[in-house]
Amino acid sequence: MKKYFGRIMGKDIFIFELKDKDLKINILNYGAIIKNILFKGKNTILGFNTLEDYINDTLYTGAFVGRNAGRISNASFKINNKSYFLEKNNENINLHSGSYCLSKKVFEYNLISNKELELKLVEEENQFPGNVDIKIHFKIKNNGLFINILATTDKDTIFNPTYHIYFNFNKNLNKDIGNHYLKINSDFYLELNKDSLPTGKIFSVNSTLDFNKFKRISKNLNDDFLKDQKGYDHPYLLSNSIINAEILNRDQKIHMKLKTDLPSLIFYSGNFIQENYYANNSSERCGFCLEPQFYPDFINKFNKNYILKKGEIYKRNISYSFF
Template identity: 30%
Template structure:
């Protein structure tokens, strides 16, 4: 195991974790942005399986949130406002009338304090940040930490921690776009996904949750048995069409099942498994990714990656019955998501 540190643009640092199998994970202290995850395929060819910019300077205007830590609240907050304890808080409306991914000054735009660590079997970096009460309109001064740990079992462990001096809202995630074909060899149409979820959240034409949950049975949203992402991308289903032909929906995990996701890309043989303590996941198939951005392995285009944003649901701020994002004063926020990589011939 080893950790490499590189200065970037005279203001950021790039941390690279390397395990004994040659798996490599690189990320910036700016936004905690994961720029590269390199893992072997079935021929033992090691390639990058996430989208990232060719030029680091482009991360300053990272409107696609490539690889970034998202917070305080991942996802869309309806009407850029919420009420807790009979007090209404107004946030930045940075997507139409709504608030997206913590706003323009969210966690994807701050330089985190980094503390590397290493053991015989792991290498990692703990990233910490303090945001003051009132920043972005959010109540409470909150101290958060996100720890990236790479193991010799080809696991990337993301641990999220937080504590606020006032009752507030918090649900963090990582916004990496995965493409298991390696070095962007193909779109994600033929990625096979399995996920234990009986329900997903209905969206309106603004991509805001309506408050309705839809049973996945007999829909392109049923991933309880293996399904290709292309099924939804090419579907005429109203909910796939609302999301600009694809998926951008919150799936609620079945609570009596292990909360996990499995993704396979047959050509490379790569398999990614995701285990999480979060209650659900937003799966986004890069439906609106613009064409022509300079990425590390080529030009961007729609459907070039898939995000698995494990999180609670900001819809809970306006509708009952959704996994909550409220964090009470002095209560500890502790969540974990583990991405593990292997091959299947």
């Protein structure tokens, strides 16, 4: 189903509805935004009711973030010995690609069926090198949302997107998410400095960061270890486990499993959500994100094999299954 939502840059924006069993997903062709994920009639993510709110949003709500998700130190990098300089939109850092973020682009669409949608965009060269041809395929099946991301480029470039969905399984979406139980199948994380940039060092998870067994999010949220980030905003290194992360809300009896073939997962506990941002009386921490992606700042600190090269195909998957 397709429903008109508004107009921007001379282009119509629609809500596309995908349905299967107890799951219903609403997706926009603006920013490839996932607007709603309803399980058994209960919305499980944060979002807005108007296109204007999404246009003015500064928290990347439900958005497809790219070309690069996360931070790039000094807002600069080198590829093939050529330097590239990006917008500094977070102190001396480029965060989520700045004003060039894909979350503010209008995608072409193909509604294949009431269970499948494909969004397409050719992003021309900007501060990042190369023209990138992007396809996002959504399929809903057996109460799961399966996302396949494909991309090619005509010049070696960074392509490191993620989905920035704020989850909240509470009956009242304005409520703090500290009561959720989280499990992340990971034994290692990337150390962060005070600017939330990786130092390049990898450590075993400590008691604060260890979510290998279900743990209430609020349990260690005020630990001194998390003060620099004002909460969790840490990259976990993923293995090839069957399930990479799980969320459980025991009050609402909602259980979600996340699976991806990307190498890291950022757990962000909504540290910079302001009161009343999403609605009157919404709390400061009314949503949290699980963001699959390459290692943050990999271009400057880690393996440059993550560079998308001319002639190669980026192909990655993310799935969310509800129980």
